Amino acid sequence: xxxxxxxxxxxxxxxxxxxxxxxxxxxxxxxxxxxxxxxxxxxxxxxxxxxxxxxxxxxxxxxxxxxxxxxxxxxxxxxxxxxxxxxxxxxxxxxxxxxxxxxxxxxxxxxxxxxxxxxxxxxxxxxxxxxxxxxxxxxxxxxxxxxxxxxxxxxxxxxxxxxxxxxxxxxxxxxxxxxxxxxxxxxxxxxxxxxxxxxxxxxxxxxxxxxxxxxxxxxxxx
Numbered sequence: 001x002x003x004x005x006x007x008x009x010x011x012x013x014x015x016x017x018x019x020x021x022x023x024x025x026x027x028x029x030x031x032x033x034x035x036x037x038x039x040x041x042x043x044x045x046x047x048x049x050x051x052x053x054x055x056x057x058x059x060x061x062x063x064x065x066x067x068x069x070x071x072x073x074x075x076x077x078x079x080x081x082x083x084x085x086x087x088x089x090x091x092x093x094x095x096x097x098x099x100x101x102x103x104x105x106x107x108x109x110x111x112x113x114x115x116x117x118x119x120x121x122x123x124x125x126x127x128x129x130x131x132x133x134x135x136x137x138x139x140x141x142x143x144x145x146x147x148x149x150x151x152x153x154x155x156x157x158x159x160x161x162x163x164x165x166x167x168x169x170x171x172x173x174x175x176x177x178x179x180x181x182x183x184x185x186x187x188x189x190x191x192x193x194x195x196x197x198x199x200x201x202x203x204x205x206x207x208x209x210x211x212x213x214x215x216x217x218x219x220x221x222x
Contacts, residue, residue, distance in 0.1 A: 009034065014078075014115050022078035034119065035162035039189040040077050041116040044070060048106045064093045070109060077116070082108045143171050144209050151200055151211050154193045176203055 009031030013019060023033045047070065054063040071086035085108045089101040146168050153160050165185060172181055180203060187196035204211050 008032070012120060014119060016081075016111070016115055017078035018080065019078045022076060025076065031162065032159070035159070035165075037077055037116045037119060038162060038165075040073055041113050042185065042189055044109060045113060047109050051102075051106070060093060060096070064090060067093060067105065070105075074112075077112065079108075079112050082112055139171065140207075140209075143175070143207065146171060147200060147204055147207075147209060148211055151197065154188075154197045154200065157191075157193050160188050172203070176206055180206075 008027075008029040011023075011030050012034070014037075019033065023030055026032045026036070047066065050066055051063055054060070054066065067086055067090045071083055071090060074080070074082035074086055085101060085105050089099060089105040092099045092101055146164065150160065150164060150168065153164075165188065169181065169185065180199065184196060184199045184203065187193075187199060201211070
């Protein structure tokens with residue numbers, strides 16, 4: 001008899017998603033499941049547009065790859081319904097006939113994304129997030145610590161904890177360009193550790209932070 005893995009992180013529920021089965025695939029690591037869910041939402045927010053662009057350009061292979069990827073992750077995020085719809089839609093695309101399942105696929109993807117969006121924030125995010133109208137000065141020491149921690153994780157090609165991602169987003173949101181921050185978070189989601197390190201170096205340069213040393217590098221034009 002195989003013993004069940006000890007539970008890691010605080011459990012949670014989301015309507016319409018079978019998270020009990022999903023977390024069992026991750027050795028009962030609820031923290032990892034939370035990160036997977038948030039990554040899924042971040043990566044597939046523009047699924048409908050990407051699909052429409054691919055089909056408009058007669059790029060059926062690109063459309064198939066997109067649907068196939070969603071299908072492959074659907075059970076991981078606890079949605080057997082999305083798996084079923086994506087499987088049917090992929091088969092229709094492969095044989096090149098009419099695609100009656102397209103609308104159902106897009107609606108189901110959106111429903112899963114909307115459900116994940118209701119996921120409660122972690123305790124650290126709740127503590128760090130202040131009133132929307134409140135503006136606080138940057139905590140340079142904390143940002144430096146977070147960036148160095150992230151660099152060490154990226155160098156080891158390990159999974160970046162969602163709590164770290166959330167706090168980085170909170171700390172950096174008003175300090176750097178949104179596009180640059182989104183690029184870094186997207187690279188982390190895709191496990192593109194090399195490019196993420198490069199983006200991290202750009203961010204640290206803009207902030208005047210030395211990731212390797214003990215001192216800050218404040219430049220006159222930063």
